[in-house]
Amino acid sequence: MRADARRNRDRIVDVARALFRSKGFDAVSMDEVAKASEVGTGTLYRHFPTKETLYDAVLEAWADKVNAAVDAALDLNAPARDQLLAWLTEYAAMLTAHKGAAARITASLGDPGSPFAAKCETYLSANRRMIDGLGPALRADVEPMQVCRIVGGVAAVADSSELPAETMKGMLEIVADGLLAS
Amino acid sequence: MRADARRNRDRIVDVARALFRSKGFDAVSMDEVAKASEVGTGTLYRHFPTKETLYDAVLEAWADKVNAAVDAALDLNAPARDQLLAWLTEYAAMLTAHKGAAARITASLGDPGSPFAAKCETYLSANRRMIDGLGPALRADVEPMQVCRIVGGVAAVADSSELPAETMKGMLEIVADGLLAS
DNA sequence: AACTATACGGAGACACTCTCCGCTTTGCAA
DNA sequence: TTGCAAAGCGGAGAGTGTCTCCGTATAGTT
Structure with missing residues (x-):
């Protein structure tokens, strides 16, 4: 994985974790995650094909x-x-x-x-x-x-x-x- | 309530009950209920302001x-x-x-x-x-x-x-x- | 038969997930 | 260093959902 992709992926997970924790899964849209992570929705969906896979990554630990x-x-x-x-x-x-x-x-x-x-x-x-x-x-x-x-x-x-x-x-x-x- | 309104309301509830029972709440869209009931979505929403109030009416008995x-x-x-x-x-x-x-x-x-x-x-x-x-x-x-x-x-x-x-x-x-x- | 309150219906506003594809960047190889 | 293919980026927009607005039609009364 390219360095920029790695950086983006990690940042998305961190941002999403904070959003999901504070607002709940349903109340957070993927657009919102993308915007807060400062990536496009396409980038977000490249890393996480569905919202649930993103959630899975968030809960990794x-x-x-x-x-x-x-x-x-x-x-x-x-x-x-x-x-x-x-x-x-x-x-x-x-x-x-x-x-x-x-x-x-x-x-x-x-x-x-x-x-x-x-x-x-x-x-x-x-x-x-x-x-x-x-x-x-x-x-x-x-x-x-x-x-x-x-x-x-x-x-x-x-x-x-x-x-x-x-x-x-x-x-x-x-x-x-x-x-x-x- | 006008007679036509009463008829429509009753028909909507019957149709919705059958749909919800067979497909589940989430899998049935309000458009689908309206179409199957042969009313416009406006009529449907006049009788039931939200999807959940319709559900409530369906579960009345x-x-x-x-x-x-x-x-x-x-x-x-x-x-x-x-x-x-x-x-x-x-x-x-x-x-x-x-x-x-x-x-x-x-x-x-x-x-x-x-x-x-x-x-x-x-x-x-x-x-x-x-x-x-x-x-x-x-x-x-x-x-x-x-x-x-x-x-x-x-x-x-x-x-x-x-x-x-x-x-x-x-x-x-x-x-x-x-x-x-x- | 005329009239008015009530009801009808569907176009479309808005929100959401997810896709497509032209453009940009990275990292390697010459 | 420089050139270039592969990898990644990003946002417009397709598809689907809930729900609203408002012009049109009809029921029921006078």
Whole structure:
């Protein structure tokens, strides 16, 4: 990749990240990203064929954070319920960090053709690790995909309704108790 | 309202219901509704100022069904868990009956200005009745709004990913167990 | 039958995603 | 250094969507 292209690409991602974070995915137009990045729309679309691929690039750094959160929760010297709740809270918080991200990512959970497919894999394996780590404390039949979908759904609602963390906590407690062996 | 206006309005709602049901909210344009209803777009927008108000009119008959479902679940001669699960299943099924409805309705849960505000009230009071009916079988602090949001979130995911009923059932069992007193 | 309030309908304003293609720049090779 | 092909740039505009404006037509009353 030519140096000017590299520079433009990096600047676009930085600018887009700031815009998406402050205004939400839907409220930011590609023209707006192009203008703020001081490139033409053609340049923008050369680097990112669709708006979603741009979003994917913006969210690139998440994978590392996800795995770190699993480790942190499992290392917690606390009952399984607290470990689980810590992870779910962190997981939901990451999903709602960008307005509009939770619904979009969660919706593409079963779709290998989605631009978010790689991120979904990361989430699934993180939940797999969490489930394995907690072992028999959880109900026997729980699947990573189920956790991804339930928490993703709750996070999407919280995101679109802009719920406070406190409200979120109450719902995650219900989900956590449902996931634990009874 | 003039007779021709009444006729047009009714026809628009019928046509729109069929279109939304078969193709989903997002995949149907207002032009398409107007054309299929054999009216101009101006006429369509006179009756329904926004696409969402049209959707609201299309979903008008739901309120009755919701209350009937609560009664049916409470009348069930079965353990509380089964009653709860029956209601949650029915509730989620109604939300996913129209593609795209679950996310839209659930997102407007706290917003009194939404065109779906009346429907949200219906759902909330239905869940209130269910919670009261099940009494101490449920965890003490559960709120109707929490149930609406959690089940709405799960339904929205199931809707967007077109999950089979079986997959849905597994997730609702987790939610139900989380709602029950432990 | 005349008249007026009401309703109709479609052209088009505006916003958005994404494409096409002529022009410019970069980086390599002579 | 200079020339040149490949790579990149940028913006006009195509296509599609929601929604508005306003001249025309019609229902219902007198």
